[in-house]
Amino acid sequence: MLHYDFMQRAFCAGGIIALLASALGVYLLLRRQALMADMLSHVSLAGVAGGAYFHWNPTLAGFAVAVLGAVAVEYVRRSYKTFSEISVAIIMVGGLSVSMIVMSLNKGINKSLSSYLFGSVVAVNGTELRLMIVAAAIGGLFLYLLRRPLYQMSFDEETARTNGLPVGWISLGFSVVTGMIVAAAMPIVGVLLVSALIVLPGSLAIRIAPSFTAAIFIAMIIGITGVFTGITASYSFSTPPGATISFVLLLILLGGLGLKKAWRAWGKRSSADRQVVPAAGSLQRVSLSED
Amino acid sequence: MELVSLRNVTFGYGDVPCLQDASLEIHAGEFIAVTGPNGAAKSTLLKLALKLLRPWQGDVTLSMRNVSGGKLVIGYVPQQISAFNAGFPSTVWEFVQSGRFRQGAWLRRLNDVDREATEQALRQVGMWEFRKRKIGELSGGQKQKIILARAFAMEPDLLVLDEPTTGMDAESRQQFYRLLKDQVRLHGRTVMMVTHHLAEVEGDLDRLITLERKEEGGWKCCTTTSCSGHFVPAG
Structure with a gap:
């Protein structure tokens, strides 16, 4: 399988994006912005449609619009502090409606529409791969260098602000990086499934990780396992790569949550077995712990 | 002043x-x-x-x-209910140590002074024994204590x-x-x-x-x- 050029590119692109998108996903979930990836991918579609209409490179146009959408969402988010999901709905509606209108003006794009909607990691071209590498380098550097401020901001923005952090600028930078990573991930899983790559690994990681650092690493391991398994399964069974990757990630999430539940149930049962049962009718002094 | x-x-x-x-x-x-x-x-x-x-x-x-x-340096402890994100996947140690992530200290490696300040803050509020626990597993009073410990770890002026x-x-x-x-x-x-x-x-x-x-x-x-x-x- 790996002697094909397109498969080498698929594993390379998938691996890069899996590592980055998974780490980003943990921060997005903790900042309660899980839907942001979905929203930006829809906005990015407007860029793709616009690029095709004006005969620009659709991939680059989608990338640029995703970044602009990320900046827009940050400003709308500040206007709706209490209901930040409203900003997601507003921008998503804007992006999707514009893309549908532009597409209706340009019938030719409908042929390649499915590749943008569902993606195809095996069809990643040179431009897309270079774009992914640039996005990965900038995004990776951002997430690594600002990991401490991002930790504080993800927990509580007010305290981070009193700590002297430029919360507004970091938040804006985070949104831009999110836009870049979403746009870079689109060729792999497509507009409709891009949030699977970003949200699913983090969803399991934050439930099972013993610490914050562990959550980031576990998410990255889940992400890369899901993507590599998905690409391999897609090659073996001739199934759509984006959908297969998403489905594998979903199975890992469900399996992980199931295992965690079973582990806790087993732990409770074994600790209950260790309890000494008092003799019937005897008095027992009960002290309640602080927990 | x-x-x-x-x-x-x-x-x-x-x-x-x-x-x-x-x-x-x-x-x-x-x-x-x-x-x-x-x-x-x-x-x-x-x-x-x-x-x-x-x-x-x-x-x-x-x-x-x-x-x-x-x-x-300002140590701010907001009202617990509005601020505490119980699902946050962090240990007590990581959380209190984040008080040392002050402006200008994002990139430098945390050193023994930071670790000592974190340990002292945890001991001051009586949460040293809980340092490896996840913050979501703590009771309300314990959560409040680690928020205070984070502020103390900053060694704030205000x-x-x-x-x-x-x-x-x-x-x-x-x-x-x-x-x-x-x-x-x-x-x-x-x-x-x-x-x-x-x-x-x-x-x-x-x-x-x-x-x-x-x-x-x-x-x-x-x-x-x-x-x-x-x-x-x-x-």
């Missing part, structure tokens, strides 16, 4: 002002308590002082420097605490107030705190600010201070 200054500040939520024409100065080394009924804008006053809220009218000045000329003893039992509360007094007397820190447990600290305060509700025309900032105050009653 003046650390915070509010001059003729008016602020409200929606169209109704909850603080009107309030003026206040906080000097280095002071121990100040803010008290008053629910909804009397106590937390709002704190947030205005920290510039987390922008006043409708008036000026707020927050010093950039501490008494020794270094950068002013500590701003919004109902810091929420959820604590009587013994922990008394221990905490003793600790707070030490922060002021021994370390020269400035403390501004919203509290409903005045009896336990009143004797050690430099100033008491009482916010009262004005029955007509919405809320108004008033003060009945038993200490020498710079807080100017509105109206």
Whole structure:
């Protein structure tokens, strides 16, 4: 399988994006912005449609619009502090409606529409791969260098602000990086499934990780396992790569949550077995712990 | 030295002002308590002082420097319920250590001084034994303690605490107030705190600010201070 050029590119692109998108996903979930990836991918579609209409490179146009959408969402988010999901709905509606209108003006794009909607990691071209590498380098550097401020901001923005952090600028930078990573991930899983790559690994990681650092690493391991398994399964069974990757990630999430539940149930049962049962009718002094 | 200054500040939520024409100065080394009924804008006053809220009218000045000329370090403890994200996948140690992630210290490697400050803060609030636990597994009172420990780990010049003893039992509360007094007397820190447990600290305060509700025309900032105050009653 790996002697094909397109498969080498698929594993390379998938691996890069899996590592980055998974780490980003943990921060997005903790900042309660899980839907942001979905929203930006829809906005990015407007860029793709616009690029095709004006005969620009659709991939680059989608990338640029995703970044602009990320900046827009940050400003709308500040206007709706209490209901930040409203900003997601507003921008998503804007992006999707514009893309549908532009597409209706340009019938030719409908042929390649499915590749943008569902993606195809095996069809990643040179431009897309270079774009992914640039996005990965900038995004990776951002997430690594600002990991401490991002930790504080993800927990509580007010305290981070009193700590002297430029919360507004970091938040804006985070949104831009999110836009870049979403746009870079689109060729792999497509507009409709891009949030699977970003949200699913983090969803399991934050439930099972013993610490914050562990959550980031576990998410990255889940992400890369899901993507590599998905690409391999897609090659073996001739199934759509984006959908297969998403489905594998979903199975890992469900399996992980199931295992965690079973582990806790087993732990409770074994600790209950260790309890000494008092003799019937005897008095027992009960002290309640602080927990 | 003046650390915070509010001059003729008016602020409200929606169209109704909850603080009107309030003026206040906080000097280095002071121990100040803010008290008053629910909804009397106590937390709002704190947030205005920290510039987390922008006043409708008036000026707020927050010093950039501490008494020794270094950068002013602020330890802020918000009301627990609004701030605590129980699902956050972090250990107690990681959480308290994040108090050391001050501006300008994002990139440097954490050293022994940081680890010692974190350990001391955890021991001060009696949470050292819980350092490896996940923060989501703690009780309400324990969560409050680690939020306080994070603020202590910062070694702040100005500590701003919004109902810091929420959820604590009587013994922990008394221990905490003793600790707070030490922060002021021994370390020269400035403390501004919203509290409903005045009896336990009143004797050690430099100033008491009482916010009262004005029955007509919405809320108004008033003060009945038993200490020498710079807080100017509105109206």
